[in-house]
Amino acid sequence: GPLGSALSARFGARPVAMAGGLLSGLGLLLGAFATHLTHLYLSVGLLAGLGWALVFTPSLGTVGRYFPARRALATGLVVSGASVSGLLLGPLVPLLLDAYGWRGALLLLAAVSFNLVAAGALLRPLPATDASPGPPRGRSGLGRLLRHGPFLRYCLAFVLVDAGYYVPFVHGEARAHELGCDQRGAGVVLAAMAALDGGGRVAAGWLAARPAAPLLRHLFLWVVLTGLVLLLLPLGTNFGGLLTLALAYGFCAGALVPLQFSAVAEVVGAGRLVDAIGLMQMFESFGSLLGAPFAGWLRDVTGNYTISFLVAGAFLLAGSLLILTLPGFFCLPRGAGSKESSPSPVPDVPEVTPIPSE
Numbered sequence: 279g280p281l282g283s284a285l286s287a288r289f290g291a292r293p294v295a296m297a298g299g300l301l302s303g304l305g306l307l308l309g310a311f312a313t314h315l316t317h318l319y320l321s322v323g324l325l326a327g328l329g330w331a332l333v334f335t336p337s338l339g340t341v342g343r344y345f346p347a348r349r350a351l352a353t354g355l356v357v358s359g360a361s362v363s364g365l366l367l368g369p370l371v372p373l374l375l376d377a378y379g380w381r382g383a384l385l386l387l388a389a390v391s392f393n394l395v396a397a398g399a400l401l402r403p404l405p406a407t408d409a410s411p412g413p414p415r416g417r418s419g420l421g422r423l424l425r426h427g428p429f430l431r432y433c434l435a436f437v438l439v440d441a442g443y444y445v446p447f448v449h450g451e452a453r454a455h456e457l458g459c460d461q462r463g464a465g466v467v468l469a470a471m472a473a474l475d476g477g478g479r480v481a482a483g484w485l486a487a488r489p490a491a492p493l494l495r496h497l498f499l500w501v502v503l504t505g506l507v508l509l510l511l512p513l514g515t516n517f518g519g520l521l522t523l524a525l526a527y528g529f530c531a532g533a534l535v536p537l538q539f540s541a542v543a544e545v546v547g548a549g550r551l552v553d554a555i556g557l558m559q560m561f562e563s564f565g566s567l568l569g570a571p572f573a574g575w576l577r578d579v580t581g582n583y584t585i586s587f588l589v590a591g592a593f594l595l596a597g598s599l600l601i602l603t604l605p606g607f608f609c610l611p612r613g614a615g616s617k618e619s620s621p622s623p624v625p626d627v628p629e630v631t632p633i634p635s636e
Contacts, residue, residue: 283555283556285336292403298331299392301326304388308325309388335559342542342551342555349543351536352483353540428546432541435600439598442591449574452577457514471525474525475528483540494541501597503530504530504594505598545604545605565593572589573586
């Protein structure tokens with residue numbers, strides 16, 4: 279995250295994303311020739327993982343600055359690709375493993391990942407927001423963000439959100455088995471969540487593009503709805519009930535993703551969007567890493583997933599309370615009310631960050 283942001287500030291998003299695509303494909307390619315588990319950790323885990331990170335952060339931040347007036351919708355369309363690829367790779371990877379073995383499957387996935395180089399080349403360079411040299415701007419931007427109170431509260435909110443967010447995706451299959459579902463039924467539950475996840479991302483972006491309420495209010499609403507559905511998941515005690523709640527959770531969970539990334543600009547300004555996304559991803563990864571194992575531990579202690587889902591939902595609701603403290607949350611929507619009470623309009627070009635200079 280922060281590495282991709284810093285490199286983008288120095289060299290631009292296009293070369294960084296292209297380098298990331300090259301590293302991701304190279305990591306998978308080298309993994310196909312691994313002779314020890316450590317080789318896979320270094321190639322697929324470290325090298326390919328680094329490559330994907332270098333693609334994601336600059337690409338998402340740049341797209342968010344391309345469309346200042348429709349940032350949420352543009353981000354929703356971009357991140358919906360992850361849901362589409364997840365749906366496709368889920369059944370495709372087992373077929374590749376059966377047909378070509380794990381080495382052949384990695385070679386084919388490497389060929390797919392190398393296409394990220396061409397995709398990164400399509401990123402149009404943005405005009406500079408100031409005349410300062412690249413390196414000082416990147417270091418100064420990251421340092422100032424670390425002292426920016428609203429941004430730090432925003433990051434903490436998503437540390438809490440991510441601590442509960444991934445629990446149904448990680449433990450949903452085991453929950454289905456716990457209720458007596460077979461492998462096919464458990465797969466249907468996960469596939470349903472993934473499908474509605476993609477739909478929620480696009481729908482939330484489209485709704486947020488309409489000037490009915492500030493973007494932070496949209497984000498707050500979807501975080502609360504996701505937490506409430508997660509609290510209700512223990513009530514799904516049969517396949518039909520679990521599938522219904524899984525569909526609702528997938529849609530709500532997907533809806534908050536584009537708003538999370540696009541609302542960063544509401545907190546720090548579009549000029550620091552790439553830097554902010556990188557740092558936010560670093561912070562929220564702690565919640566992502568700890569949440570699912572903690573839920574598994576609670577399941578082992580209690581004997582079922584009821585407490586695990588309740589605690590996960592509580593994490594999301596706690597994160598939503600921090601969103602209430604952000605500047606601009608209680609402002610009127612753009613174009614509503616008086617000029618003094620409305621937030622400043624987002625210009626059609628990358629804007630200067632509102633973070634005060636020191």
